[in-house]
Amino acid sequence: MYKNDPPASLRSMDFLTAAPCSPKRHVMFLKTHKTGGSTVQNMMLRYTDKANLTLAVPQEHRVTFVETNKFSPKYIRNYKPGKTYDVITHHLRFNLKELKKVLKHNDTFYFSILRNPVTQMESSFSFFKKDFPAFSSAKSLEDFLNNARKYHNARHPKTPV
Structure with missing residues (x-):
């Protein structure tokens, strides 16, 4: 067995004989x-x-x-x-x-769907930067995270929580 071999459950062909699936309607x-x-x-x-x-x-x-x-x-x-x-x-x-x-x-x-929270935050910060004053006021994501209280305004309707 090599370091990059798939796990035994995938090396066997058991998954080919699994019960057929059916579409979810709800x-x-x-x-x-x-x-x-x-x-x-x-x-x-x-x-x-x-x-x-x-x-x-x-x-x-x-x-x-x-x-x-x-x-x-x-x-x-x-x-x-x-x-x-x-x-x-x-x-x-x-x-x-x-x-x-x-x-x-x-x-x-x-x-x-779940995503790695770090990459999701990076993506969200970039995507929503123009829409949320808390993000747009910060120089960078690092600045926002290090000074979140400075940028957060609970009274602003578009402030992320």
Whole structure:
């Protein structure tokens, strides 16, 4: 066995005889910033359309559900109490109790994407620098991290927390 050999579980061909998988028809994708979520969201939206599934989308003229508050069905475009959806795939603040009011299927699959927090912070700082005064005021990410209290303004609506 060599140093770079794959693990035994991959060297065997057992995975070829595994039980077949089937498509998930009830999905909640918690889209997260700067993790590749837009690519996954695009695939989910195409799948939702092709499979003729019911998609919950944010209110008109919004690309996210309200991010300053936890998710609530009232943030869904044209929501009517009692309506059931198959898929949600947008940015939102997770609230399982409220999500279950619209994703009523017991087999709903919940997932998200995680990224190394250091590279995610670097990417977020660069991407959001122009939009957040706390970031745009700092000379660099290092400056922001070393002087976070100096740049943070809790009263400003766009200050990241």
